[in-house]
Amino acid sequence: MTMxxxxxxxxxxxxxxxxxxxxxxxxxxxxxxxAVLAALDTLFGGIRAHLQHIYDDKVFISGFFFxxxxxxxxxxxxxxxGVDLYLAAVFAFGVRLFxxxxxxxxxxxxxxxxxxxxxxxxxxx
Amino acid sequence: MNRTIGWKFTxxxxxxxxxxxxxxxxxxxxxxxxxRDIWAIRQELAEEKKTHSELLKEIRELDKxxxxxxxxxxxxxxxxxxxxxxxxxxxxxxxxxxGPGLLIKVKPSPESIAYGMPITSISxxxxxxxxxxxxxxxxxxxxxxxxxxxxxxxxxxxxGMTTVNGLDVSTPPFEMKIVTQSMQDCEKxxxxxxxxxxxxxxxxxxxxxxxxxxxxxxxxxxxxxKFENLYLEELPKGE
Numbered sequence: 119m120t121m122x123x124x125x126x127x128x129x130x131x132x133x134x135x136x137x138x139x140x141x142x143x144x145x146x147x148x149x150x151x152x153a154v155l156a157a158l159d160t161l162f163g164g165i166r167a168h169l170q171h172i173y174d175d176k177v178f179i180s181g182f183f184f185x186x187x188x189x190x191x192x193x194x195x196x197x198x199x200g201v202d203l204y205l206a207a208v209f210a211f212g213v214r215l216f217x218x219x220x221x222x223x224x225x226x227x228x229x230x231x232x233x234x235x236x237x238x239x240x241x242x243x
Numbered sequence: 244m245n246r247t248i249g250w251k252f253t254x255x256x257x258x259x260x261x262x263x264x265x266x267x268x269x270x271x272x273x274x275x276x277x278x279r280d281i282w283a284i285r286q287e288l289a290e291e292k293k294t295h296s297e298l299l300k301e302i303r304e305l306d307k308x309x310x311x312x313x314x315x316x317x318x319x320x321x322x323x324x325x326x327x328x329x330x331x332x333x334x335x336x337x338x339x340x341x342g343p344g345l346l347i348k349v350k351p352s353p354e355s356i357a358y359g360m361p362i363t364s365i366s367x368x369x370x371x372x373x374x375x376x377x378x379x380x381x382x383x384x385x386x387x388x389x390x391x392x393x394x395x396x397x398x399x400x401x402x403g404m405t406t407v408n409g410l411d412v413s414t415p416p417f418e419m420k421i422v423t424q425s426m427q428d429c430e431k432x433x434x435x436x437x438x439x440x441x442x443x444x445x446x447x448x449x450x451x452x453x454x455x456x457x458x459x460x461x462x463x464x465x466x467x468x469k470f471e472n473l474y475l476e477e478l479p480k481g482e
Binding site: 123125126132135136139140144150153161164165168175179182 | 248249250251252253254255256257258259260261262263264265266267268269270
């Protein structure tokens with residue numbers, strides 16, 4: 119049940135956004151895309167931490183909002199400095215996303231192989 | 244995954260989903276790319292400005308009418324109304340009109356006479372093309388072979404004869420009269436017509452057009468038939 123709740127949240131969010139047909143001005147799309155990236159990064163970080171049993175509520179929630187704000191602020195600063203600083207954020211978040219997803223994959227793989235071993239051992243008994 | 248963590252992930256995913264769909268909405272919205280260059284935009288702007296100034300002109304005229312209604316004393320209101328009706332009749336082309344203008348003669352071409360070709364009536368397509376060409380200029384009043392051409396006039400082919408307002412146009416030679424708003428407009432139109440490619444279109448039908456010099460005064464007849472009023476109704480009194 120609790121596994122399906124987050125998926126339900128995602129679907130709800132997407133349908134809410136599509137149905138309300140909210141649009142933001144074209145110049146702010148950079149900010150939003152980077153905010154989405156930051157949010158995804160935090161999410162996968164949270165999932166990894168949870169799987170590694172080092173999950174902390176405060177870190178997760180503060181990281182979520184702080185990363186989004188930081189990414190948007192970086193993009194904003196970049197616009198005013200005339201440097202595409204948001205690319206730095208895209209790069210950083212992109213790399214971290216890949217790393218997090220890789221760690222999650224390994225953990226899941228190990229769990230899966232261990233479960234296989236345990237069931238094999240049970241059958242042998 | 245325990246329950247509180249589940250809720251937090253749910254909320255975070257809800258926010259993420261919302262952001263993604265908003266981004267999607269924003270990015271897919273301009274489905275057609277604006278490919279106009281600066282000159283195309285300028286041209287459109289110029290057209291809009293033209294419409295703007297035309298609308299302003301109309302508003303000014305209507306304001307004038309309102310002012311005239313207001314300045315008239317009670318017993319003169321009838322006269323003001325009659326004036327307006329007269330003006331509207333003039334606009335609709337019901338009255339005779341005098342003003343600076345041009346005379347255009349449509350004749351068979353000398354070559355067709357020399358070869359002895361039979362002279363046929365001008366085709367309705369050619370006449371429509373000519374009228375369309377004239378309509379580049381605003382504020383013209385036109386008479387084709389004695390028939391006033393108004394907003395409601397039609398040029399049609401009825402049983403092989405080209406007609407204006409349902410009346411036959413005689414076989415060439417015949418005359419068309421144009422009345423313009425001012426002598427300046429008349430000269431502009433004259434110069435345009437001299438250089439226009441409409442001559443070639445006429446020549447293809449073995450016809451030529453002779454355009455007179457701009458004249459100070461040309462008189463054209465009104466359209467004698469009454470307009471059929473299909474849509475406007477008089478309100479019962481007291482409403």
